[in-house]
Amino acid sequence: MSQKKPQMQVEQKVPENIVKKTARDTKLREAVAKRRTERLAANKTRRAQWDKNAQAYENEYKAADKSLIDNIRKAKSEGGFYVPAESKLILVVRIRGINTLNPQVRQTLRLLKLRQLHNAAFVRVNKATIEMIRKVEPYVTYGYPSRAVIKNLIYKRGYAKINGQRIPITNNNVIEQQLGKVGIHSIEDLIHEIVTVGPNFKEANRFLWAFKLRGPRGGFIAKRKSFINQGDWGNREDLINDLVKRMI
């Protein structure tokens, strides 16, 4: 007379681990989603600001061009000459290799960020930098870059120095992270700072890695001679733009 044993009531319990983990995971997912919406909204306002800035700079450049032309015309009409201000910015390009260099020249080239053949770098013009460039004159060619060349250099060959690494400038976060605190948020801001040699030129130029250019299509004339002597090294003023266009 065996009595039927009562069925053991087993409630389907979910293990504690899994309960805790799912709770945690949903919380994390919600946080991520929230961050995303915030980020997207922030990006929208940022992009609007970049747009606005770029537009403002374009107007500024147009105005600067126009004022130059107006001044020249005015001076001509008065029978005089208009001498525009000397350029505040120099683009230096290294045209000599690394062998058999005088140690002082070697060091100065390093200070100018020109560690390699065909490296180019922007340099602010002041007494100190003029002296430096004079020291390395036979090994470099330099001149006053135009706005278009500056723009092309930064867009096509622009790399940033972040934590000692050479990072391509593929988006404005790269710029924002390093230069946001000095008010440079986008690539157009950066270009403007370089072109006008603004108050934060030091940071902006420091941020830029040296431009690694290719050898000029069509070649140099004669690197052993100075530009003045129908060669290549030294100051070639505005003609640096023609050279760099062939090297970009």
Place this chain on the structure above:
Amino acid sequence: MTSVPLVSVFSADDSSKVTAKHIPLPAVFQTPIRPDIVSFVHTNIAKNRRQAHAVNPQAGMQHSAESWGTGRAVARIPRVSGSGTHRSGQAAFGNQCRKGRMSLPIKVWRRWHRRVNIKQKRHAAATAVAATGIVPLVLARGHRISQVPQIPLVVEDKIESYEKTTDALNFLKRFGAFEDVQKVVSTKVVRAGISKQRGKKYRVRKGPLVVYFNENAKLLKAFRNVPGVEVVNVTRLNLLQLAPGGQLGRFVIWTQSAFAHLDKLFGTYRYTSIIKDGYQLLRPLITNPDLARIINSNQVQEKVQPAKTTKVLHEVQKKNPLKNSKAMDRLNPYAKKQRAAAVAAIKANTKGTKKIKKNKALKKASRAAYNKVAASLNDATKAAVQEEQDIKVKYFSVQKGAAQTE
């Protein structure tokens, strides 16, 4: 720890019958498995059975060899003195020479034995015993234990009174240990190398280890002739038998009294050992093996930092913004408007200009005039060409004629 692992003691005659249920496992079997200690102790202890040997101290040196010095167009190695035989003048003594003595000849006073700290030896033994109770380790060591009813296998003391080998064999067969013995038999091979001429002809595997307790047990003789089986008293457990080759997990068959003696031998986590004076079993580094539970516990999760996201600052490949409009728009949203403005400007520039209407009549007339000129020109050129050809023919025919005459 409120729950203790339990073990059954099996009847010697019937492997399905259990004489004592639920005996608690001795604390030794809870020792953390430390293969590092075992391997260290084993490599040293294994050296203690060695017998001193040496090379004959005079080997290779029983010559009055002397170097001939320089100036005789031979190497400066000592050479055998005398004459009248091939051997004279040959090189001697050096390790590089034929018939020379070896470099650093072995001496009997080489340090053959190693001492190991007692505590290390004891920890190693404890770990080795613990490993005999872990099925995966025993399997990994290569024992055939798939038919064995329980690991650790504990059997009543009756087997200690076995005198006949048949009894021993039948016992092993009953408990599924015979497969291990068969493995030993079938894998007995002649040893490679010269040791076979020095008394170690066969390489034999290790089979089960039978551990007993009572000193006047007769089972030693019964199990002695079974290949692979070793018998040892529990008070004299040997690491070289518990972990042969330094490998943990020997298949061990315990008698009930031997099993019970282990607590006295090694002590427990509550009491130090009586026999190994003052010895305390190794404690594990962590007592809770449930890592998932630990990681997911509130205490750990409170302190845990949020997971790092691998956020890359820049795109993997740099595209040229001057050519790639998508890359450009990413950097400069105003560029899109500039492009649109440029296109609009071109359109605007060409807006006012009229399309030049084609005057068909004019076209026809000019075509006719051109053809006339072309034709007249053609006549002139035709005449010129013909003239040239006539001259050529004349010239060549003259030549031909000249050749023929010569």
